[in-house]
Amino acid sequence: MESDSSNYTLCDDTSQVRIAFFSIGTCLSALGCVFNGVLLYIFLGKTQRSYPFQTFLAFLDFMLCALYIHCFGLLSISVEYKIAFLYNFVMDSNVVTLVMSRIVQLSIPYTLIANSAEKLTMILGIDCESQFSLRLRIGVILLLLGTATSLRINGLYLYFIDEDENCDFYHRKWLSSHQEEQAKWIHFENVLTFFHTFVSFVLLCALNIVVVAKLRVQHRKTRRQSTSPAQLFSVYFRNFLGSKSITVLTPVGNTTTQTLETRVLC
Numbered sequence: 001m002e003s004d005s006s007n008y009t010l011c012d013d014t015s016q017v018r019i020a021f022f023s024i025g026t027c028l029s030a031l032g033c034v035f036n037g038v039l040l041y042i043f044l045g046k047t048q049r050s051y052p053f054q055t056f057l058a059f060l061d062f063m064l065c066a067l068y069i070h071c072f073g074l075l076s077i078s079v080e081y082k083i084a085f086l087y088n089f090v091m092d093s094n095v096v097t098l099v100m101s102r103i104v105q106l107s108i109p110y111t112l113i114a115n116s117a118e119k120l121t122m123i124l125g126i127d128c129e130s131q132f133s134l135r136l137r138i139g140v141i142l143l144l145l146g147t148a149t150s151l152r153i154n155g156l157y158l159y160f161i162d163e164d165e166n167c168d169f170y171h172r173k174w175l176s177s178h179q180e181e182q183a184k185w186i187h188f189e190n191v192l193t194f195f196h197t198f199v200s201f202v203l204l205c206a207l208n209i210v211v212v213a214k215l216r217v218q219h220r221k222t223r224r225q226s227t228s229p230a231q232l233f234s235v236y237f238r239n240f241l242g243s244k245s246i247t248v249l250t251p252v253g254n255t256t257t258q259t260l261e262t263r264v265l266c
Contacts, residue, residue, distance in 0.1 A: 019076055019080065022072045022073065022075075022076045023073075023076065025068060025072060025073075026068070026069055026072060026073030026076070028065075029065040029066070029068040029069045029073065030065070030069065030073075032061060032062070032064075032065035033062055033065045033066055033069070036058045036059075036061045036062035036065065037062060039054075039055075039058040040055065040058050040059060040062065043055040043058060049129065050129070050134050050137075052134065052137040052138055052141055053111055053114050053115035053118055053137065053141070054115065056111055056141050057108070057111050057112070057115065060104050060107055060108050060111065061108075063100070063104050064101065064104050064105070064108075067097055067100055067101045067104065068101075070090065070093075070097055071090070071094065071097050071098070071101070074086060074089075074090050075087070075090045075091070078090060078170070079170045079171075082170065084169065087169075087170055087173075091161055091173040091174075092161060092173075094161060094175050095155070095156060095159045095160060095161065095175070096156070098155060098159060098175065099152060099153065099155040099156055099159075102152040102155055103145075103148045103149050103152045103153075105196075106148040106151060106152055106192075106196055107144055107145060107148040109196065109200035109201070109204065110144050110148075110200060111141070111144060112204055113200065113203050113204050113207060114137075114140055114141075114144065116204060116207040116208055116211060117207060118137065119211050120207060120210060120211050120214065123211065123214045123215060123218065124214070151192060154185060157178070157181055158177050158178060158181050158182055158185065159175060159176070159177050159178075160175075160176055160177070160178065161173055161174070161175060161176070162174055162175075162176040
């Protein structure tokens with residue numbers, strides 16, 4: 001009797017709260033797929049400039065939402081409506097889906113870091129539209145994806161699908177792990193988690209602080225130029241005379257050897 005009770009507890013997975021949570025998450029993930037699909041369509045076909053990092057981020061977000069739907073949305077549907085082939089398909093591919101989601105999650109923060117670094121280079125005046133620059137950014141994306149894959153591919157050996165024939169058909173499979181293999185990788189996982197959560201966060205914050213500081217300096221310079229006496233003089237007379245063009249004399253050079261330049265403002 002005690003054995004039956006423990007077996008029932010292990011197999012029972014019909015919580016209505018859990019199903020409701022998965023349903024809400026699936027709806028939000030479906031919206032995420034739609035919006036990121038639109039972003040991919042815009043970035044890949046509707047813009048003159050190239051946005052490799054933003055495009056890759058949209059793809060990663062799309063994949064994250066799609067993987068959630070596969071792991072939890074389709075599983076809930078198969079259990080709720082008793083669709084045997086869908087249940088087997090989702091559960092048998094769960095290990096691969098989990099590894100893919102871990103690769104995507106690891107890639108996202110470092111892609112954000114690369115995107116912030118690209119913004120900084122643009123602010124510093126470095127040309128980001130040349131073919132060399134485009135190839136360099138695509139190379140960075142491939143390097144990020146390859147590194148994330150190599151760091152997370154070990155999940156294929158750490159996890160497996162366990163099965164208990166004594167359970168109900170739609171609750172007999174679940175994701176489990178090899179305890180011996182996990183013990184071997186525990187230090188590696190701890191270091192990787194530290195870099196993934198803390199180091200990437202610090203790098204991203206530092207880069208964004210520098211970007212904001214540079215933008216602030218540029219904004220101040222622009223304001224100083226737009227509020228110079230010559231500019232105010234020309235705007236005043238343009239409004240006063242109602243003319244589309246006016247000739248303005250502005251000083252050129254340093255204070256000791258200033259000359260007058262005739263400027264036509266249209």
